[in-house]
Amino acid sequence: MKTAVVLGGTVPHIDLICQLKERGFKTVLVDYGANPPAKPYADEHIMESTLDKEAVLGIAKAHNADIVISTSVDQANVVCCYVAEKLGLPHPYSYETALDVTDKVRMKAIMHQNGIETSRHISISEFEELKSADLRFPIMIKPADSNSAKGVKKAENIYEAEADFELAKGYSRNGMVIAEEFVEGPEISAYGYICGNEPHVIMIQERISTYDGADKVIKCYASLAPARISEKAKENAAKTLMQIAKAFKLDNTPLFFQGIVRGDDISVIEFAPRTGGGISTQTMKKAANFDFISASIDSWLGNQPDFTKSHPVSRLYAVNQVYADTGVIGAICGWDELEKDGLIDIISFYRGVHAKTDASSAGSSRVFVMVVSGDNEKQIKEKIGAVFSRIDVLDENGRSMIRKDLNLADIEFASIE
Ligand SMILES: Nc1ncnc2c1ncn2[C@@H]1O[C@H](COP(=O)(O)OP(=O)(O)O)[C@@H](O)[C@H]1O
């Protein structure tokens, strides 16, 4: 029997493990946690860090692995490519490329060299270097190799920049920090699959974020599809995917980028040659009938995925992230009937009862996420209104701690052609 070593027991990897089994693989899950969500589905669980490349290499050797795979976590992909290269196993791109695409210093430099539009920036390890840079404020300051907007801040002036630099540096594993000019405009995530010269755009979502509270913490509280951008901008998103693929020598791989749309033009913030995290693979299965998990396995094995069943997104989709204030969760209420009542398509929890929330970080204050869809603006708005009137998150004293203000009530949706 063939053996697949899966790095990370995340929610999307439940589906990955099940599909690998269907394809005849024995599955060995590596996750340092004792009870990751995907553990019950795997044939074997080894408690080890997915980021420790030598440890994973040892596990892959010991199990005679045929593939070492991860679909949605940057750093785990790096380890997969490292181990695969050492053992001569199939993998979607080289270890060197994996490093290029997971370090913003390398990523931004290669984008600039290849004429991919991305905001002006500097890569620094000391704050002094920022003082002499000629960047136009506001600027975004971020760790080179983090994710989920951890340590990412918008600085309006050099004084804010100093504190933001220290924060970003604290999150940066390689000690490098990126400072780049802020770009104004709607933000999108464009998800595609690169196959030869074809970008196969599956879905373009618009990300709705706020700079929350006194500390202006970036919280993305919803994603909409279709994005409210011009047809020309959509074409440019497809071209951008292809440009990235060419510059980074990517082929036969999922690829998504985040960018800011200015008129018809796109300025790339970052990209990743993998599936999106969280429930994005489930959302795209629902909205476009494209299976990114299956496609990821194909990408690893060097097969071409099946594009024949997927279709353009033909309804309105809103992915709603539900946030809470700082505290300890006592109860999450009202969600259990929503699916049955046809108000939501998908729901997934980040944390449960007794878990702590910390409003000073987006990742630490999200409680759950739910996907609402509609045939038109009126319908989707009514559904979102009904959903938010029924749900609540209570603290241990029974007080409401949900952030109902972070919702799409006042947004105008694009219309479906
Ligand atoms: N140059 C920029 N202009 C405008 N907004 C930006 C810029 N860079 C980052 N952002 C905002 O910050 C968020 C997080 O930045 P990103 O570079 O994607 O970091 P991460 O890797 O943590 O996701 C983005 O989703 C976007 O909302």
Ligand SMILES: [Mg+2]
């Ligand atoms: Mg990002």
